[in-house]
Amino acid sequence: MARPLRIVVIAILGFLLSTLVNFAFNTENTLGLDTLFKIRGPQTPPDDVVIVAMDETSESALGVGQDLTRWRHLHAGLIRQLQKQAASFIVFDLQFIRPQPSEDQELAATMRAAGNVLVVECVQKFRHGDQDFYGREECSDSNSRPAISREGDTNIQLPEQLVGMRKVLPTSAIADAALDSAPFYLISDASNSSVREVWTFSDALAESPSLPTLLWFYYLQHSGAIPDQGKPLSAGLTAQRRACQSNSTISVSNAVSERQINEVLCEGDSRYLNYYGPPRTLRMESYTDVYEGKVGDLQGKVIFVGRANRQFSPGKSDFFQTPYSDSRTGKMAGVEIMATQFANLLEDSFIEIPAPGWITSSLFGLLIAILLVGFAGWPGIALSLVFALAYASSTVWLFGQRHWWLPVAGPLLIQLPLSWLLSLAWSRYDLMRERARMLAFVRRVFPQWVGMLPATPGQWTENVNVGSANTERDVSGLCLATDIEGYTTIAAQHSPREMWALLNTYYQVLGHPVVSHDGVIADVTGDAMMAVWFDAPATQQRRAACLAALEMATAVASFNLSSSQEPLATRIGLHEGDLTLGSLDAGTSSHYRAIGDTVNIASRIQGVNKYLGTRILASHSIAADLDDIESRPVGKFRVVGRVEPVKLVEIIGVKHGDNAKPNEMHHLFADGLAAFQQGQWTDAARLFHAALARDANDGPSRFYLRKTLECSEMQALEWDGVVVLDGK
Known part of the structure; x- marks a missing residue:
């Protein structure tokens, strides 16, 4: 298979398998993204974000237990303490759904006086109308009521396809008193999978902004980064999201980029969270300590109030897996995830995907395939491993420095090993093909050695079938004989060592054209070489021998120009006929040779060059039917030792086109x-x-x-x- 095709096959198969595995097991998230977070480690969160934790200590000190509704009479006091500290905004990650008239009036009045309190709206995901409700905390516990009205028999099940989402608003007293409200729905809440993405806008809820997004725009207004958009801002953001005309409706200062606002308003409805670390990495203060005025340094801070355990307590609701979750750290509270999203908006530090994953994976697989095919075997594997390590290092660096997420699990765990396997399989295939080619060559030229060859590489058996092979073989072939003009004179001027070095290089130059045109070097003696062609159609043998002879003449001319020694003028003769390939025993040694009159005549034809001043002569039949080889008749000769004359032609060159x-x-x-x-x-x-x-x-x-x-x-x-x- 051609190299380009191998490269494409390796790249495509690796990409397809990686894609299928990722689709089935979500490997890029569970192994890729989570691993990148753990390699990078925790980062410093912004100072402006503080979480007031309704933790175990506060539950015990205030005597409220785990029922969130029992905390409501305390929230007014908490807001007043935060106002004394001049907190910038107060966000309650609590769903004030169930009315408590005795407490709601005081809380509403305090919220209205503060003017900077935002509350979360409950989001329910439901199926079958009144079954399978999914929502955080009391949103699901206290509001399992039909999402639609049904007429007729109420016992009839609604179809499974009826799936939807809805908002359940806080009590009217709380909603009216708060600065604004918005939903905050966690994609994977109440499940074991990690929370990696969060909504910026919920298209399924009529383009509603999420609470962190809404808070961010209020924060920009408060800091003067954008002009006042009017209240409630949630309705204005929904309108702008629908129109997606942020460029013409919001002007920005240098404190925030117009690009970031455009991305949040118009480009997608979810973002990948850039977690700062495991639970409790963000600044967290106990509810009791803040309520009692024991915590200072909250001026200008954005305060998030919600349930967040200080210690790992398995089994509690509204806690979620994150990339940093393990048996030691436990899960992360929903309020921490909300605060993390706001911090990412504040720092413009969400995890970004700079290019579609399939493009990056395809390029990775293609480069790996190029290395493996271009450097076959272990060198290619070593180079591809170096490239993969460089890619992994770059991926980790880009994730840590630029928050860019490039595919890791698929390229390194699937594409790279699969590419190695395919490359080694092809190397094995090439080895077996080469062995088959060598075995065919040995069968043609050295049949007495066939019995020594193994069935598979690495299994040499010297005595198997040694006696079964013939020691000679009759073939119809073509001989090419060479000789060096004036060799005796040249040899007399140099030492044997100098002649050995000269001829060693010379025969490498002379032998290459023979091998490249499927010929076999049958003998090298002194200044003469004999090559043979056989077991191929006659026309193919003739063309190959003529091309080899022409290339030999050109190669020797180049060799003579580059050599500091005397030029080795080479004469070549070609003749075809019957030969015998066999082993000649001389004493204890054996020599394989081409024997027959054809060999002798080729040598005599080579000698005729000396008289005619030519370089390549051949018997007439060799060039008779070769339209692409230029030749000319040079007469009939009766050479020494032969009665019958030989009609000869000079091989001149290769024809170039019909219009020469x-x-x-x-x-x-x-x-x-x-x-x-x-x-x-x-x-x-x-x-x-x-x-x-x-x-x-x-x-x-x-x-x-x-x-x-x-x-x-x-x-x-x-x-x-x-x-x-x-x-x-």
């Missing part, structure tokens, strides 16, 4: 060769002269001109057009 211009010199030479073979010496000499006029360095024209002049001076009794060579 004809070589005029080659045409003149071809006509001269035809005249020479017919014994027309005068015409042949004239044509060879004309060819040399076009290219004075053309070796075949120069050879045949000299041969023509020799023949014209001899009176041959019989002429067959064959050139006889007496030397190799």
